[in-house]
Amino acid sequence: MPNGTATKMWALPNATLTVPQxxxxxGGADELVEIPCPAYLIEHPKGLVLFDTGCHPAAxxxxxxxxGPFAEALQINYPKELLLDRQIQALGYKMDDIKYVIVSHLHLDHTGYLHAFPNAKFLIMENELRYAYWPDTHLRDVFVFKDIVPTRNFDWLELQGDFDVFGDSSLHLLKTPGHTPGESSxxxxxxxxxxxxxxxTLHLRMQFDTLAGMPLDTDPAQSSLSIQRIKALRDLHEASVWISHDPEDWVEFPHAPAPIE
Ligand SMILES: [Zn+2]
Incomplete structure (x- = not known):
């Protein structure tokens, strides 16, 4: 089995949101926590990859x-220097250098710059695009049409399951549904x-103990299974888990301009 590696990765800071735990x-407390909404730029011999795209500059x-009104519950803090295009340019790249955009799911804090990569190939799990266009009524404010509709004619590849992006085991997209129908890791x-x-798939480290998801999940039982899957893969591969929104993880791992190798 081929065993390639990505060359390096940068975690790109973006907006923060302040919400109750x-x-x-x-099982979270009522206290407010300020959470990061990072994107990740990954360098691979076959091309540059972006995982998630942060928040839209208009936000x-x-x-x-x-x-929309859901924004009032999120208390966004988004300094101009953290706009995603500025972060990417600061590392010496142009937006057009990015060949692949992988989207964990289509909630508003992950879709902000989808529109900015008209020439990239987009990877996403099946059912996510359809669900984002017509979500369950009580969850529809978490999806923003203005972020998604401009990408309707982009080159989307919808995957039915796990996918080895470059065929060398260096980047493996994993099906981890529950938070949304097409959530991936x-x-x-x-x-x-x-x-x-x-x-x-998780928002806070405490979920490794509770195995419970969060209130906006589409399928709590699937969420719990996906958390268990991440735990098993972590142990199997002796991998570190990086929970995008966990403030402790943000402090623990290096972020741009420092690369991770
Ligand atoms: Zn989400």
Missing amino acids: SLLAH ADDPVGHW LYVHLPNRSILLVGD
Whole structure:
């Protein structure tokens, strides 16, 4: 079996949101926590890959105008220097250098820059695009049409299950549904370490103990199974798990401009 590696990865800071811990995980406290919404840029010999795309630049100036009333519950903080295009350019790349965009799911804090890569190939698990267009009524405010509709004619590849992105085991997209129907995680094999980027499969480390999802999950039972899957893969591959929104993880791992190798 081929055993390639990605060359390096950068975690790109983006907006932060401030929300009650109880919105992030069942069993969470009422206290407010400020959470990161990072994107990840991954360098591979066959091309540059972006995992998730942060928040839309319009949400920096007028969150309610762009996101709708749900924005009031999120208390976004989005300094201009953290706009995704500026972060990518600061590393010496152009937006057009990115060949593949992988989207963990289509919630509004992950879809902000989908529109900015008209020439890239997009990878996503099946059912996510359809669900985002017509979500369950009580969850529809978490999806923003304005982010998704401009990508309708982009080159989307919808996957039915796990997918070895470059065929060399370096980047493995994993089906981890429950938070949304097409939620996915990305296993990244780097020269010196392996990292599981879990998107919103978990929001806080405490969920490894509770095995419980969060209040906005579409399918709580699937969420719990996906958390167990991440735990098993973590142990099997001796990988580090990076929970995108967990403030402790953000502090623990290096982020741009420092690469992870
Ligand atoms: Zn989400």
